Amino acid sequence: MNFDYDLFVIGGGSGGVRAARIAASEYGARVALAEEDRMGGTCVIRGCVPKKLMIFASQAGAMAAESRGYGWAEASAGGFDWPMFHAALMRELDRLEAAYTGGLDAAGVKIYRQRARIHDAHSVALADGRRVTAKHILIAVGGRPQLPGIPGQDLGMISDDLFTMEKLPGRVLVVGGGFIACEFATILNGLGSDTVLAYRGDAVLRGFDGEMRRHVTAQLDQIGVEVRLETNPARLDRDGDGIRVSFEDGATDRFDAVMFATGRAPYTQGLGLDEVGVRLGRKGEIVVDEWSQTSVPSIFAVGDVTNRVNLTPVAIREGHSFADTIFGARPRKVDHGLVASAVYTRPHELATIGLTEEQAAERGPADVYVASFRPMRSLFAGSEARAVMKLIVAAETDKVLGCHIFGPEAGEMIQMVAIPIGMGATKADFDAAMAVHPTLAEELVTMRKPSRRIGGEFAGKERGLA
Known part of the structure; x- marks a missing residue:
């Protein structure tokens, strides 16, 4: 059968755009993509990027207060001009959307600026009434915010x-x-x-x-x-x-x-999935196997719509792996078991990878190393805020099972910690690293004595202070 395209992607977010671009530019596939809203999806347009910029904006007052602690007696943030900031933010989002669109254009991907739905296993119905066919269909429509279901x-x-x-x-x-x-x-x-x-x-x-x-x-x-x-x-x-x-x-x-x-829910309503036999989960997510393949062999799904690990870098990795597997003859799965993440609160962020203390306790004996301290920079300026770093280590193997950081720029630190933990590093490996002083991150390699042992018969028993 002759198809209009080798791949049709529904959704112009991070996962769908990556899959389309790699399939077209690296493997020569004929690719089309439909997006009903702005190119870039949740992360670029209404999530990670604008949120982080707003986090930066929101810290001006705290930064001015800290500056006064360092002798800049007249430091002041002044009044916040929302219209001015908002206009600059919209310009930045326009720039990023253009970059996403330009990348697809350069790869030769045909873009349909409209809603699309599944018609059958190999065809897609567009909002304007057209129908196009494809050997493979990839659904990457993400999720949408949920309302609590209350009056008003x-x-x-x-x-x-x-x-x-x-x-x-x-x-x-x-x-x-x-x-x-x-x-x-x-x-x-x-x-x-x-x-x-x-x-x-x-x-x-x-x-x-x-x-x-x-x-x-x-x-x-x-x-x-x-x-x-x-x-x-x-x-x-x-x-x-x-x-x-x-x-x-x-x-x-x-x-x-x-x-x-x-909360957020997978954006699967009205996609025609039930009619073609694509299996959905309890929350409306598309059920896929380890290759991101649905119950219909020609239809795949990546990103938040599958409700696996709902993070932008995960969606990108899933989309890239899909393209490598299907079009590049390079079968590649995504390991969802060890993914770092960060919560961008301020002044301290929370960043994490691996098991929580509660999860580790259920699996067996583990040592918990905790360092709690007032960071030098904010301490000097008079802040009482404390940073906390935690390593969770398997008692029998010395393997680091989890790391949790609550402190300034914790997200930047956890990215580096993710590398050794992903390689199976032990606590001895962390101890062998020479500290960089004075830094926050040096605490991760200078914790020598566990605060407590958890799991099994040791659950809840203290072993001294870090």
Whole structure:
């Protein structure tokens, strides 16, 4: 059978763009890609990139305060100009979108600026009524923010809306306790909004290491975010030019804006997947095997729509591996078992790779090394903020099972730590590395005595202080 294309990609985010570009430019495949919104997807347009730039912007006040501690007595951030910043941010996103589009054009990928859905195992229906055929179809449509399902929720914003606001809210409620909620609460607080974070759990960042969760929760409170734990909104009502929020415990409060950061779901509705027999999981995710292949052999999926590890670099690796496997005769799988990540709160970030202390305890005896200290830079300026570094080491093999860092630029450090841990490094390997002094990261190679042993018969028993 003659097909219009060798590959048709639905979704112009990081994973889909990488797969399309590699298949076309390196392996000579005839490739088309459909994107219904802006090229670049969640990360570039409404996620990682604009969020990190807003994190930078939100720290001007803290940086000015630190400068005064170093003798710059007149240092001041002044007033924040949201319209000016927002205009610069939009220009940067336009530049990045053009770069993504230019990369596809240079590779010879045909771009359809419209929605596409699966028609059958080898054809795609476009929104304009056209139908095109392809030997392989790759779905890379990502995920979308979820709303909590309460009355009046349409009065609130989702995380995407943060980047399109006409003005900053004077008082804002952020609902949720995941990394998006924590980062956006940090941003809004730093830019001058009176920020409240409401979360139904007893500490933010469910699923992360318990000790680190407590530190992030405390830091949000310390920077001025009002953290309301074990609290959940029950309904929203319009109150003049603001929003009246009724909580499940009967309390009410008024805000200028409410932002829901209550999770994301795979964007699979309306794609025609049920009709062609593509199997979906409990959360609507596309079920794939280790090669990113769905239950229909000609249809594949990568990125957040598969709900494996929902991070941009993972989607990129999945897309690249798909292209290598299908078009390059270089079969390549993606190992999702050991992936580093970071939560960009401030002043300290949380970065992690490998097992949490709780996970390690379930698997067997392990030694936990912890260093807690006040970083030299902020200490000199009068800050009480403490950094915490943790290594989790298998008691029997000395292998480092996990690393968790709560401190300035933790994301930068965890990237380097990911290399030795990925190679199976032991605690002795870490100890053998000569420290670079004075740095934060030297603590990772100077922890000699475990704080405690966990797992098995040793669970909960202390072995001294680090």
